[in-house]
Amino acid sequence: MKKISTFDLYPGMILDEDVLNYDRQVILSSGTALTDTLISRIELNGVLEVYIKEVDNEASATEEASKGNSAETTVNSPASTQPPQSENNADQLNKHATYADRIKSSPDFQKFKEDYDQITSGFKFKLNEMIDKNVEIDTKVLLQEPLQLISSSGSSSNTLDMLHNMRDYDDLTFAHSMNVALLNYVAAGWLNWSEADKELAMACGLLHDIGKLQVSHDILTKPGKLDNVEYKHIQQHPIFGYQLLKDRVDVHIMNSALMHHERYDGTGYPLKIKGTAIDRFARLTAISDVYDAMTAARCYRGPLCPFRVIEIFEDEGFDKYDVEYILSFLSNVGNTYVRNSCRLSDGREGEIIMLNKEKLSRPVVQCGYEYIDLSKHSDLRIEILL
Numbered sequence: 294m295k296k297i298s299t300f301d302l303y304p305g306m307i308l309d310e311d312v313l314n315y316d317r318q319v320i321l322s323s324g325t326a327l328t329d330t331l332i333s334r335i336e337l338n339g340v341l342e343v344y345i346k347e348v349d350n351e352a353s354a355t356e357e358a359s360k361g362n363s364a365e366t367t368v369n370s371p372a373s374t375q376p377p378q379s380e381n382n383a384d385q386l387n388k389h390a391t392y393a394d395r396i397k398s399s400p401d402f403q404k405f406k407e408d409y410d411q412i413t414s415g416f417k418f419k420l421n422e423m424i425d426k427n428v429e430i431d432t433k434v435l436l437q438e439p440l441q442l443i444s445s446s447g448s449s450s451n452t453l454d455m456l457h458n459m460r461d462y463d464d465l466t467f468a469h470s471m472n473v474a475l476l477n478y479v480a481a482g483w484l485n486w487s488e489a490d491k492e493l494a495m496a497c498g499l500l501h502d503i504g505k506l507q508v509s510h511d512i513l514t515k516p517g518k519l520d521n522v523e524y525k526h527i528q529q530h531p532i533f534g535y536q537l538l539k540d541r542v543d544v545h546i547m548n549s550a551l552m553h554h555e556r557y558d559g560t561g562y563p564l565k566i567k568g569t570a571i572d573r574f575a576r577l578t579a580i581s582d583v584y585d586a587m588t589a590a591r592c593y594r595g596p597l598c599p600f601r602v603i604e605i606f607e608d609e610g611f612d613k614y615d616v617e618y619i620l621s622f623l624s625n626v627g628n629t630y631v632r633n634s635c636r637l638s639d640g641r642e643g644e645i646i647m648l649n650k651e652k653l654s655r656p657v658v659q660c661g662y663e664y665i666d667l668s669k670h671s672d673l674r675i676e677i678l679l
């Protein structure tokens with residue numbers, strides 16, 4: 294049995310223990326072989342670590358011997374805790390690079406990355422200072438640089454695209470907070486919130502996980518299984534964050550730290566409140582938070598295709614989120630890629646022409662003279678953006 298961070302999971306691993314959500318309900322049973330979709334479900338439930346069956350020597354030897362015979366065999370080999378090295382996976386990464394490389398080689402992206410790195414480390418320094426020295430939390434100062442980053446990246450679609458491609462580089466807590474801040478700003482714009490509210494949403498994103506810095510390091514890095522008390526401790530990070538920010542910042546920022554793990558249908562934590570009892574800024578932060586976790590690159594692939602992310606949200610149902618916010622968010626994510634080229638799962642290449650309001654993950658794609666409505670072709674999906 295080996296404890297593995299959700300970030301390091303890859304398809305083919307076998308669960309060695311039930312995966313529970315924060316309400317201690319079983320989401321996946323022990324013995325389940327993980328797939329990309331199941332890994333996303335684990336992330337969606339905010340689970341940080343799971344237990345995976347370890348490879349014994351005999352199994353490793355068999356795996357070694359079978360290398361090169363069949364990609365399928367290697368990926369699905371039981372009890373593997375090493376990333377699959379199949380040709381199939383290398384191909385997947387190369388294919389993925391087509392779209393990503395185009396963006397990453399642009400001067401705009403290089404500039405964005407440079408600014409982003411600098412701003413994120415500055416943010417880390419300022420935040421640590423606020424906690425260690427208990428100095429005043431001046432959100433205006435915190436917001437200055439991320440706002441410049443937003444204005445220099447042009448349109449909201451551009452910001453989203455840049456962020457999506459940053460995912461290969463950095464997935465640290467501070468980068469996560471910066472991403473949620475930028476996503477909140479863009480998402481608030483899509484909802485036509487005022488400039489003041491957009492900036493407030495950005496501050497909510499920047500500080501939403503500040504309580505994590507107070508979760509005991511020993512618990513976060515404990516090699517063995519967490520007991521109930523320890524589990525509850527991690528679950529307290531929204532409360533730690535709230536206490537840290539109380540009376541030092543705007544009430545919506547305090548509430549976003551406290552309520553970003555609450556869910557619209559009452560299945561969240563720590564207060565288990567539902568609907569509009571959850572602060573509207575926290576309802577928005579919850580979406581950006583989950584979206585950022587889901588689009589993270591994994592060791593076996595690049596960032597998920599945005600249409601795949603939309604599909605995962607659709608499969609899970611929208612009950613957990615404010616329906617107006619989630620529909621606005623996902624349709625705008627989809628719209629970012631209308632007119633983009635893509636490759637379908639049957640190998641055909643085409644252009645995304647328009648979204649389907651009923652099924653945002655399945656737009657209409659033009660291949661040559663043919664218009665393919667993916668909502669009517671359940672056997673087809675967008676594999677990658679080109």
Ligand SMILES: [Fe+2]
Nearest residue numbers: 501502553554
């Ligand atoms: Fe959190």
Ligand SMILES: [Fe+2]
Nearest residue numbers: 469501502582
């Ligand atoms: Fe978060």
